Amino acid sequence: MKLKFGMIGGAGGGIGPVHMRGTLLDHKCELTAGCFSRHEEKNRAQAEEWGIRDLTRLYPDYRAMAAAEGARTGDDRLDFVVIVTPNDTHYEIAKAFMEQNIHIVCDKPLAFTVEEGEELARIAKERNLLFGVTYTYSGYAMIRQARELIEHGELGEITYINAEYPQEWLALALVQENSANAMWRLDPARAGESQATADIGTHIEYLVKAATGLSPERVLARFDHIPRDLKMESNTTILCQYPNNVTGLLWASQIAIGHECDIKLRVFGTKGAIEWQHQDAGRLKFTRLGGPVQYYSAASPYNYEESIRLSRTNPGHPEGLFEAFGNIYRSFCEVLLARKQGREPESFTFPTVEDGVRGLKFVHACVESDRRDSVWMPVE
Numbered sequence: 001m002k003l004k005f006g007m008i009g010g011a012g013g014g015i016g017p018v019h020m021r022g023t024l025l026d027h028k029c030e031l032t033a034g035c036f037s038r039h040e041e042k043n044r045a046q047a048e049e050w051g052i053r054d055l056t057r058l059y060p061d062y063r064a065m066a067a068a069e070g071a072r073t074g075d076d077r078l079d080f081v082v083i084v085t086p087n088d089t090h091y092e093i094a095k096a097f098m099e100q101n102i103h104i105v106c107d108k109p110l111a112f113t114v115e116e117g118e119e120l121a122r123i124a125k126e127r128n129l130l131f132g133v134t135y136t137y138s139g140y141a142m143i144r145q146a147r148e149l150i151e152h153g154e155l156g157e158i159t160y161i162n163a164e165y166p167q168e169w170l171a172l173a174l175v176q177e178n179s180a181n182a183m184w185r186l187d188p189a190r191a192g193e194s195q196a197t198a199d200i201g202t203h204i205e206y207l208v209k210a211a212t213g214l215s216p217e218r219v220l221a222r223f224d225h226i227p228r229d230l231k232m233e234s235n236t237t238i239l240c241q242y243p244n245n246v247t248g249l250l251w252a253s254q255i256a257i258g259h260e261c262d263i264k265l266r267v268f269g270t271k272g273a274i275e276w277q278h279q280d281a282g283r284l285k286f287t288r289l290g291g292p293v294q295y296y297s298a299a300s301p302y303n304y305e306e307s308i309r310l311s312r313t314n315p316g317h318p319e320g321l322f323e324a325f326g327n328i329y330r331s332f333c334e335v336l337l338a339r340k341q342g343r344e345p346e347s348f349t350f351p352t353v354e355d356g357v358r359g360l361k362f363v364h365a366c367v368e369s370d371r372r373d374s375v376w377m378p379v380e
Contacts, residue, residue, distance in 0.1 A: 001337060002027070003080065005082060006031070007020070007031065008084065009037075009083065010036045018325055029079070031050055032052070033057035033058070033078060034046075035059040066102075081103075083106040091113075091119075101127055104131045110357060111360060114357070133356040134328055136203070141308075143211050144304070144310055145303050149274060150269075152304075154271065155270075158244075159270060161208055161247070163208055165204045168258060168260065171254070186231065193232075193367050196252050197367070199254070200254065203263070206355060223367075235254070262277070263277065282299075299313060310327045328351070
């Protein structure tokens, strides 16, 4: 049994094609409908490239798509919709399809404001709809291995957390002529109240939760506008207080020359420590207090069960971004398929609408902290 899904956005490159590859890895769903661009020629060309069989299910806008697909019944009905449009449209698109009782997978951020995010969460709960948010890096097998190590007490009590996500894309984009597609991210009317914190800082905020189960209770943030005429921050430094008075330090930058996608996570405890980096995503460094450094390798038989399940190749073979996306979609589809078949799903995890709301609250607290000259702000 395959699920049917539709997509809003995705033409012209960007993150849309990555989502598409992720959805197709496990053959659990098929693209059936879409509105990929507001431009008719681009819309049709993308539909043909991605194999839409029935072009009557290609739509000029999301409103027409929601109305028409919501009216379908039985096996012909869409199971879920993937939203890969700019930030300011996520809320209205998700709401339109949820009102037709269609499940949602949305690129982050969940919505433009905390209030919008909370409304989407409320609708999803009231209508018993699945709502996944693609915090991509949580999909790596070794992040799940880290979580299992922590839950099994291998690190003891967590004492300190450090995560970073440096990029150089903005520094390059500001001196290149072919960067127009990314420039909407610099516009508060399109991107929201934050740039670097919302765009990539939320990734490491959720990465910490995926690995440790912890979310910050309060934050102290310092935003840097580099160059100084930017309306929003391009570099952010965030001090976090986690439960049990655990300290964390998060750094996200889009002007870090020499760094492409250099995510790192370090978690220290009373009995040991772990370290993971995106450039070597198939390995997890683990050190017991007083013991030698050890490295867990993805797909190896000594890993925990869910980490093994998320691995797609033999030990020693690298996996990457497509597989991480695929793991999120696989988990979402497994839960939805179990629901449709009237059975209990296995222990599949994916970022939910509640995680998306938490991300919005995290960003808002950071914005308020910086605005008030870097004071502690609760994440609420």
